[in-house]
Amino acid sequence: MTRVVPDTPQPEASDISVLSDTAFLTDLRRQMVKFATLQLSNGQHAEDAVQEALMGALKNAKSFGGRAALKTWVFAILKNKIADVLRQKQRMVEASSLLHEDEEAEDFSELFDHKGFWQSDEKPATWGNPQNALHQNQFWKVFELCLEALPGNQARVFMMKEFVELDSGEICNTVGITTSNLNVMLHRSRLRLRECLENTWFLKGERA
Amino acid sequence: MMNCQQATRLLSESQERALSLSEKVSLKVHVMMCSGCKNFSLQIPFLSQAMKAYARGLDEAVEDDVKK
Numbered sequence: 001m002t003r004v005v006p007d008t009p010q011p012e013a014s015d016i017s018v019l020s021d022t023a024f025l026t027d028l029r030r031q032m033v034k035f036a037t038l039q040l041s042n043g044q045h046a047e048d049a050v051q052e053a054l055m056g057a058l059k060n061a062k063s064f065g066g067r068a069a070l071k072t073w074v075f076a077i078l079k080n081k082i083a084d085v086l087r088q089k090q091r092m093v094e095a096s097s098l099l100h101e102d103e104e105a106e107d108f109s110e111l112f113d114h115k116g117f118w119q120s121d122e123k124p125a126t127w128g129n130p131q132n133a134l135h136q137n138q139f140w141k142v143f144e145l146c147l148e149a150l151p152g153n154q155a156r157v158f159m160m161k162e163f164v165e166l167d168s169g170e171i172c173n174t175v176g177i178t179t180s181n182l183n184v185m186l187h188r189s190r191l192r193l194r195e196c197l198e199n200t201w202f203l204k205g206e207r208a
Numbered sequence: 209m210m211n212c213q214q215a216t217r218l219l220s221e222s223q224e225r226a227l228s229l230s231e232k233v234s235l236k237v238h239v240m241m242c243s244g245c246k247n248f249s250l251q252i253p254f255l256s257q258a259m260k261a262y263a264r265g266l267d268e269a270v271e272d273d274v275k276k
Contacts (some may be wrong), residue, residue, distance in 0.1 A: 112211070117212070124248045127254070159259075162255070163259055184220050
């Protein structure tokens with residue numbers, strides 16, 4: 001697998017074609033908006049962040065060897081924009097949207113019995129060597145679907161932690177929750193994401 | 209003794225903070241005896257790894273387009 005290394009720009013005639021490749025730009029923009037909307041829970045803020053990130057990157061499009069490098073770069077910028085917006089926008093999740101925790105409490109009884117042990121059909125299975133999946137395009141489609149299937153708040157804190165790479169204190173501050181709330185939400189999001197990946201990818205075909 | 213709900217919670221938290229010695233010990237004992245939690249303990253770091261690979265801009269998916 002050859003990786004395009006962003007810091008070795010190879011200006012070529014093809015650079016221009018990135019800018020005129022409407023299909024590529026449309027697709028890129030769509031992915032960015034999807035990601036930003038999930039993070040910011042506000043369509044307008046998401047559009048603004050995407051707009052800025054895209055403009056910034058395209059101005060320098062000539063320095064990129066190709067679409068992959070440009071995409072890596074544009075997502076790095078977007079990530080920083082989102083972190084900025086999140087830092088400015090304290091307590092962006094209104095109290096009301098955290099009240100869904102009641103419905104989410106059911107999750108645990110689906111997964112664990114009354115003593116807190118795995119229900120027999122919910123026990124995590126062996127995934128073998130999951131790293132292989134990282135090289136398969138189809139896996140990323142499944143991964144995206146599983147991320148989108150997470151309840152909004154869980155998806156948001158999970159992505160703040162693992163994608164935007166904010167630390168726990170910063171997430172709690174931004175969202176206005178306690179560390180204990182955060183740990184519960186991350187625990188749930190990992191249980192769900194794991195289950196979704198297992199059922200739709202790692203055990204596909206093995207368990208009818 | 210620790211149950212699976214508590215064990216998975218601690219395994220999840222170990223991504224956010226260093227566990228105490230007693231937490232580590234009870235977790236270790238549980239995971240040794242529980243295949244479900246053992247598998248879970250291997251999957252948690254993978255989720256983080258996958259998320260970071262995804263964050264790098266899904267460049268592998270795009271690379272294939274570029275090669276065409």
